[in-house]
Amino acid sequence: MAASPTPRPKLPEAPGNPAAAALAGLQLPLPLAVAYSGGADSTVLLLAAARRWPGQVQAIHVHHGLQEAADAFEAHCRSTCADLGIPLQVRHVHAGHAPGESPEEMARVARYQALANGAREAGLQAVLLAQHADDQVETLLLALSRGAGLPGLAAMPPVFQREGMVFVRPLLLLSAQAIRAWLGEQGIAFVEDPSNADTAFTRNRIRHVLLPALEECFPQYRETFARSSRHAAQAQELLETVAEEDLARMGGTPAITALQRLPRARQGNALRHWLRKAHAASASAAQLEELLDQVADCTTRGHRIRIKVGAGFVQRQGERLQYEAGPAA
Incomplete structure (x- = not known):
């Protein structure tokens, strides 16, 4: 049986x-x-x-x-x-x-x-x-403390x-x-x-010190902060669409002359997107500003561009920018 x-x-x-x-x-x-x-x-x-x-x-x-x-x-x-x-x-x-x-x-x-x-x-x-929701607020506050852009604020x-x-x-x-x-x-x-009780970690200090204060001052902070993050996410999605369209018109990789025709903020948006999507690299604000300055000054064939970003370098190759990562950089 x-x-x-x-x-x-x-x-x-x-x-x-x-x-x-x-x-x-x-x-x-x-x-x-x-x-x-x-x-x-x-x-x-x-x-x-x-x-x-x-x-x-x-x-x-x-x-x-x-x-x-x-x-x-x-x-x-x-x-x-x-x-x-x-x-x-x-x-x-x-x-x-x-x-x-x-x-x-x-x-x-x-x-x-x-x-x-x-x-x-x-x-x-x-x-x-x-x-x-509390984790989401902590993440947003950490991003604000680091001066993050829209991806962080999302x-x-x-x-x-x-x-x-x-x-x-x-x-x-x-x-x-x-x-x-x-x-x-x-x-x-x-x-x-x-x-989780160790306030040596920044996230824990936010949880145990900042969140109780927010609760007292702004009882609806979870909902309002979440709304702000959603707005940031929507704005970031729009910027990514614009960057993809700009890069597509350049043939997929940044072309110096085509970049120079764009407003500076739009240049920066295209370059950030290209670095992040194509090379998993993130430029700091200072690195991006330096790169944009070099693109603006690039008016002769002999102008050299080579700027450290992440684990590699952005450099000029003819009329385009390329990213060289790792040991080869």
Whole structure:
């Protein structure tokens, strides 16, 4: 006699999950993954996604190994997913960084690579990320503190592609307070990352010092800041369209004479777009101004242009600009 199949664990009812409304209207390619750290935000998202798309959701946990609690985080995720009957994939990464590189940025890059690879290997079509409204405000304030342009002020997009995978942030209008309040009411366990309390990190200082002050002075700041970020994103999209049209008229790469016919701001827009899209390079404000000055002064065949940008150089090759990256530079 054949053994009876093991019954699938039933998800808790847990009514009122604030993430459920955010997912209700989404039409996403299935099956999909939730980036599950074990923290409050990803816990709420995982529970809501598993109810929204039964049997179509998996969890991916990225183990960075950057702190002593990492093994405990993994154990919690394994236990929770086993209890809920949600398939879990654990990806171990080693996010080393070179001198001068940000360890946080390198960890972020490694995390996205791990999530994309894990989802692709499991045949999944998208990855849900649990960043929320407070994370969006923190990102915007960080961008302002660095004098960022429109791409920075646009903060985090709700949908984007990276490493060949679709990533979706459905909780960008949901506050951290609403998430934690609901988990507390339901008695649902989650892990606390001890590094989140370390105010040596700028993002944590914003979270613990600036956000409470904003809450007191401007109670609607999450909504208004999000609106400003959306405006910035729309403006940036328009600028990218203009840059693509300008470069297309030049044959795809910057032509010096054609650039000189454009207003200076439009020249800068085309050059930034070309560097970012074609070469994954980002010019600082000073580098771009120097490059624009050199383009303006380039009136003779012998005028030489060679300016450091990112890991390489922008230089003149005949009547065009080219980017030479890496060791060859």
